[in-house]
Amino acid sequence: MIKTPGCWNCLGSVITLLMLLCCFTQAVGDETIEPAAEYSKGAKQCMTCHKEGKERQAHEIFMTPMGISNAPDSPFAEGAHDCETCHGPSKTHRKKQKDGSRLSPAVTFDAKTPAETQNEVCMACHNDEHTMHWPGSMHEQEEVACASCHKVHAPRDPVLDKLTQQEVCFSCHARIRSETFRNSSHPLRFGEMSCSDCHNPHNGNNDFLLISSTVNDTCYTCHAEKRGPFLWEHAPVTEDCTLCHNPHGSNHAALLKQRPPLLCQQCHSPGGHPTTAFTSEVAENSFQQRFLLARSCVNCHSQVHGSNHPSGVTITR
Ligand code: HEC
Ligand code: HEC
Ligand code: HEC
Ligand code: HEC
Ligand code: HEC
Ligand code: HEC
Ligand code: HEC
Ligand code: HEC
Ligand code: HEC
Ligand code: HEC
Structure with a gap:
């Protein structure tokens, strides 16, 4: 008789404890959808499933x-x-969920x-x-x-x-x-x-x-000969190689964005001599054809990247 209430007490406290526990896990469940993160005991445990020959090896x-x-x-x-x-703590990934799915x-x-x-x-x-x-x-x-x-x-x-x-x-x-x-x-x-x-x-x-910090310094790592300094520089060359070249590729020779004379005429309007682009209709004589055929302006202005010749001011030599 003396013991019974104690036992009831005991049972009571177990019940309250269980209820508390339920509330607690419920609360955890509500707040942090993901279960507590735990590590596995190393690669061996993962490799039982992710070994050679498996789909996700x-x-x-x-x-x-x-x-x-x-x-x-x-x-x-x-x-x-x-x-x-x-991959972060992934213990829960190793066991299937009740519905057969697997947490990542x-x-x-x-x-x-x-x-x-x-x-x-x-x-x-x-x-x-x-x-x-x-x-x-x-x-x-x-x-x-x-x-x-x-x-x-x-x-x-x-x-x-x-x-x-x-x-x-x-x-x-x-x-x-x-x-x-x-x-x-x-x-x-x-x-x-x-x-x-x-x-x-x-x-x-x-x-x-x-x-490198500039386009040109990047190009000079391999094309050092274009760095100069030259006695007669060609301004756009020292400024930025990509004014004339597309580094990834082009349908014109030498990675050029445009072919001469059009390339040159983007910047050079008729000056000391006509830099008009002679078309095949008007390029009647051999002088005019030199402006059109082959390398066009570069036929004469061959040192397009700069010249070290004492009289190379117009980058022709
Ligand atoms: C009991 C077998 C098993 C174990 C043990 C296992 N996995 Fe997996 N794992 C799988 C399966 C099955 C898939 C494919 C699941 C899917 O595609 O939904 C998978 C997929 C993965 C993926 C790809 C997940 C994604 O969503 O792209 C990674 C990463 C991964 N597991 C890592 C691990 C790590 C790390 C371990 C060890 C902690 C491990 N696995 C242990 C069975 C397992
Ligand atoms: C250095 C970081 C790193 C480590 C360590 C690592 N992984 Fe991965 N895991 C990745 C990355 C990044 C990917 C994405 C695919 C790739 O890079 O090859 C990946 C992808 C996966 C996949 C998916 C493959 C697929 O076919 O979609 C699985 C399964 C996987 N890892 C399991 C593991 C297992 C098991 C281990 C231990 C043996 C492990 N990983 C160790 C970084 C890591
Ligand atoms: C725990 C530390 C650690 C983590 C995390 C890590 N690495 Fe590494 N990684 C290393 C070490 C150590 C080496 C080897 C270095 C060496 O030999 O010089 C390395 C080497 C590499 C290399 C050079 C591989 C080769 O073939 O030369 C690459 C690329 C790399 N890691 C990418 C990654 C990527 C991507 C991730 C994230 C998905 C990652 N690492 C996560 C430690 C780590
Ligand atoms: C856009 C693609 C790209 C991304 C994104 C990228 N990398 Fe790389 N990584 C490369 C390339 C390409 C190389 C080789 C560089 C070289 O050859 O100089 C490299 C080289 C490396 C190396 C040196 C490997 C060796 O040679 O020893 C490490 C380490 C590395 N990456 C880690 C990382 C890490 C960590 C991240 C994310 C923070 C990352 N990479 C993001 C492309 C990438
Ligand atoms: C890692 C070395 C390297 C770097 C950096 C480099 N190049 Fe090149 N370049 C080459 C090689 C290799 C060739 C091919 C040479 C050959 O075929 O004889 C070449 C060829 C060229 C050609 C001639 C293509 C042809 O069809 O005749 C041009 C123009 C050129 N590069 C411009 C540039 C420019 C502009 C840059 C900077 C944006 C640059 N390169 C950076 C290695 C490099
Ligand atoms: C004003 C326009 C222009 C600029 C700017 C320019 N180039 Fe060129 N480049 C040309 C032309 C035109 C050719 C073709 C020459 C020929 O047909 O002989 C060429 C040809 C080349 C070639 C292949 C033939 C050779 O001479 O080796 C390389 C490599 C080259 N350029 C690198 C560069 C680099 C590196 C830069 C920047 C420092 C640069 N170029 C800036 C117009 C330019
Ligand atoms: C010879 C040097 C060189 C090489 C090799 C090179 N690039 Fe570039 N790239 C450049 C330069 C210089 C620029 C900036 C100026 C420009 O766009 O002309 C650039 C710009 C870019 C850009 C941004 C501008 C744009 O056009 O969208 C992307 C993306 C790019 N490069 C991707 C690549 C990829 C991917 C590769 C390898 C297939 C590559 N590059 C190889 C020199 C290079
Ligand atoms: C997963 C996609 C992805 C991959 C792979 C990737 N890139 Fe990009 N890259 C981007 C995005 C997004 C940008 C932003 C600009 C754009 O949309 O072009 C970018 C921009 C760039 C730019 C231009 C930067 C600027 O300042 O304009 C360069 C150069 C470039 N990437 C080079 C590379 C090279 C080299 C590789 C391979 C080693 C690479 N990328 C691989 C997504 C990627
Ligand atoms: C991006 C603009 C640009 C392009 C493209 C260009 N140039 Fe120039 N060029 C200049 C500038 C700027 C000068 C310096 C002018 C000055 O100092 O008065 C110059 C100077 C010259 C000179 C020397 C002129 C003098 O008065 O000393 C010649 C010759 C020349 N360029 C020829 C060419 C040829 C040939 C091409 C085509 C292969 C070309 N240029 C493409 C901008 C350009
Ligand atoms: C037949 C050879 C030849 C051809 C082709 C040629 N030039 Fe010239 N160019 C010269 C000579 C020689 C000079 C020097 C003239 C002088 O000192 O009076 C010169 C001078 C120049 C000058 C400096 C003129 C000035 O105003 O001081 C520029 C800019 C120029 N050429 C651009 C071009 C362009 C752009 C092309 C292509 C449309 C081209 N040249 C085609 C031979 C040529």
Whole structure:
């Protein structure tokens, strides 16, 4: 008789406790739709499902510099969370929900996760000389994700390979692709050059993401002979090579935006001698034809980039 109320008391408190617990989990459920984030016990647990041969395989990361676990700052190093260093705590992803569906990992590198969140994961380790100018760059501002260019689950990241890089860029820059297929272009198609010879896709410091602070300095890295200084400079050359050339390609010779004489006549109106474009109808004699045929104005003004000849003032020699 003495014990009964105690037992009832006991039962009562268990019930209240249960009710409290229910309320508590209910509250948690209401506020933070996602269940508490927990890490798994390492890559082994993920690899039971994501092994070679499966549709969504992941093993190739172990063939990359990042997958080499003895690098002290690798995602697979001692103290890091292996796969979940990047994909975030994903314990709940491993078990199916009651309805048979599967929750995604905390971070996926597709449209389900905002680019900014994705990029924070990468920047946590890659805040070095390669990427320090990323903040503020055109690609960062346009919310391009690191993973839109980089493949980390591939033994050779295509964007780091000269032959395959452009295809990655062309997936967004289709017009540039068509320009590189014109008659005259830099040898991009053959993997002898790549976009990143002129552009640094991470660099927010320079216009057009160029590797150097000006267009000309970018060109001089390979065309040093055009730098001068010349005794007789040609003003537009020292100003900006792209006044006359399209770096990606052109249907005119030598990547020219226009062919002479039209190219030259954009700036030169008739002066000391007529710079009229003689058409085939009016170019009757050989003098006039020199203005029209072959390289036109450049037949005589051959030193179009500048002259070092004492009497090269009109860049003819
Ligand atoms: C029991 C099997 C299983 C385990 C264990 C497992 N996954 Fe998955 N995972 C899947 C399946 C199945 C899919 C495809 C689901 C889908 O497409 O909806 C998937 C998809 C993914 C995706 C792509 C998700 C997306 O939405 O694009 C990622 C990333 C991923 N898993 C990472 C992990 C990580 C990291 C681990 C370890 C913490 C892990 N998985 C453990 C079965 C598993
Ligand atoms: C936990 C730290 C860590 C995180 C997070 C991380 N990386 Fe790395 N990453 C490394 C290490 C370490 C290397 C190897 C560096 C080396 O060998 O010089 C590396 C190398 C690379 C390389 C060069 C690969 C090569 O083949 O040369 C690229 C590209 C790269 N990471 C991109 C990314 C991207 C994209 C992300 C985000 C999805 C990311 N990383 C997240 C640590 C990390
Ligand atoms: C628009 C495409 C693009 C985006 C976006 C991009 N990268 Fe790159 N990344 C490249 C290219 C191209 C290279 C090779 C540069 C070179 O050859 O000089 C590179 C090189 C790297 C390297 C050096 C690899 C090596 O050679 O050792 C790292 C690390 C890297 N990127 C990390 C990142 C991170 C982190 C992000 C996101 C903050 C990112 N990248 C965003 C295109 C991109
Ligand atoms: C350095 C960051 C990083 C690490 C570490 C990492 N992943 Fe990923 N994961 C990514 C990125 C970025 C993608 C997008 C595709 C790509 O870049 O190859 C991705 C995509 C995936 C996908 C989807 C693939 C598909 O076919 O759609 C799966 C599954 C996946 N990862 C599983 C894993 C597993 C399992 C591990 C551990 C063995 C792991 N990831 C480690 C960054 C990472
Ligand atoms: C020889 C150097 C050089 C190479 C190689 C090069 N670019 Fe450019 N790119 C430039 C210069 C200079 C500009 C800025 C002036 C201009 O547009 O004429 C530019 C501008 C751009 C622009 C912005 C302007 C526009 O026309 O839309 C994009 C996008 C671009 N480049 C993408 C690429 C891609 C993708 C590749 C690789 C297929 C590539 N570039 C290869 C030099 C180069
Ligand atoms: C996921 C899409 C995407 C990929 C992949 C991509 N870009 Fe871009 N890029 C953009 C967007 C968006 C802009 C903003 C301007 C625009 O729409 O052209 C841009 C702008 C640029 C510009 C012009 C910057 C300026 O100041 O005008 C250059 C140069 C450029 N990208 C080069 C590259 C190169 C080189 C690659 C390959 C290594 C590349 N991009 C890959 C989306 C992409
Ligand atoms: C990474 C080195 C590199 C850079 C940077 C570079 N070029 Fe070139 N350029 C080349 C190569 C290689 C060729 C092809 C030479 C050949 O075929 O003999 C070339 C050829 C040319 C040609 C002649 C094309 C023809 O059909 O005769 C022009 C014009 C030219 N480049 C202009 C530029 C301009 C303008 C820039 C700066 C925006 C620039 N280049 C930057 C390497 C470069
Ligand atoms: C005023 C217009 C103009 C400007 C500006 C200009 N070029 Fe040219 N470039 C030409 C013409 C015209 C040709 C073709 C010459 C010929 O047919 O002999 C040419 C040819 C070339 C060639 C291939 C033939 C050779 O001489 O090697 C290269 C490389 C070149 N230019 C690089 C450059 C660079 C680099 C710059 C900037 C420093 C530049 N050009 C600025 C007009 C220009
Ligand atoms: C973007 C404008 C521009 C283009 C295009 C251009 N030039 Fe010029 N050129 C100039 C300027 C500016 C000067 C300097 C004029 C001065 O000092 O009075 C100049 C100077 C000259 C001179 C020396 C004139 C003198 O009085 O000393 C000659 C010759 C010349 N250019 C020929 C050409 C030829 C040939 C072409 C086509 C291949 C060409 N230019 C294309 C802007 C241009
Ligand atoms: C048959 C050879 C020849 C051709 C073709 C030629 N020029 Fe000239 N040009 C000269 C000579 C020689 C001079 C120097 C004339 C002088 O000192 O009186 C000159 C001078 C110039 C000058 C400086 C004139 C001044 O007002 O001081 C310019 C600008 C010029 N040429 C532009 C052009 C343009 C543009 C073309 C193409 C439409 C062209 N030239 C075609 C031979 C030629």
